[in-house]
Amino acid sequence: QVLLVQSGAEVKKPGSSVQVSCKTSGGTFGTFALSWVRQAPGQGLEWVGGIIPVTETPVYAHKFQGRVTITADESTSTAYMEMTSLRSEDAALYYCAVSDNSAWYYDFWGQGTLVTVSS
């Protein structure tokens, strides 16, 4: 069983940056396929990007390339997602999600972090 605990809600101004963390317990962090998925209010799921920590190589959805940075710290079993140049349409619930077998589907999910973007 893998448990993912995310950082708390954030309120940010347009143009600023936000960092969300995802601390995991259980399983083997280094070989997780860990992704960030967001959901705007009343909308569907959108894949943002992901990383398999042992590879140290993140992958991103094309629309977020250059604006999102995903990192992973194996010493603390924690992943991070930073998004810059925030705009109103980035307001969403951001989930971290993992597969514990390095496949890019997700059998464990965090509780979600609400990011509000408002001036």
Next chain:
Amino acid sequence: DIQMTQSPSTLSASVGDRVTITCRASQNINNWLAWYQQKPGKAPKLLIYQASSLQSGVPSRFSGSGSGTEFTLTISSLQPDDFATYYCQQYDSYSYSFGQGTKLEIK
């Protein structure tokens, strides 16, 4: 990027009905497809992976089929707990995109 299109967007059905949701990919994704169930205020729950493999603990009334570009999720006999929104997701190549969702409502 691979586009995933689900149909229908909304489905009204009754307890005991057999229902099918379709997911089409814009290009061949082999069988690298997952299905999720999401209820309001909750994180998605994995139902099916690799197009037809039932996730541990998921009731056997859920089944998945398909390969290539066309896939289906079938619920053989709807239960009250099944009314939710369902998403497909391809993981053949990134971006690992989701379908837009199918909301399953009580008729």
